[in-house]
Amino acid sequence: MAWSKPEPEYADEVVWQCTECICWSRQEFVSELKPHCSICGAKMIEQTRNIRIK
Numbered sequence: 415m416a417w418s419k420p421e422p423e424y425a426d427e428v429v430w431q432c433t434e435c436i437c438w439s440r441q442e443f444v445s446e447l448k449p450h451c452s453i454c455g456a457k458m459i460e461q462t463r464n465i466r467i468k
C-alpha cells in the first residue's frame with residue numbers, strides 16, 4: 415500500500431482585510447479591536463476568506 419500525500423486543507427475563516435490594498439491577516443494574530451494595515455495604514459474590515467489551514 416502506497417502512502418498518499420497529505421492533502422492541504424482549506425477552510426472559510428474570518429480575517430482582517432485591508433480596505434486599500436491586498437494585505438490581510440488572520441484574526442488570531444491581531445490583538446487590536448480595530449486594526450490598521452501594517453503595509454499602508456488603512457483601516458481593515460472583517461471578511462470571510464477561504465484559506466489554507468494545513
Ligand SMILES: [Zn+2]
Nearest residue numbers: 432435451454
Ligand atoms: Zn493596506
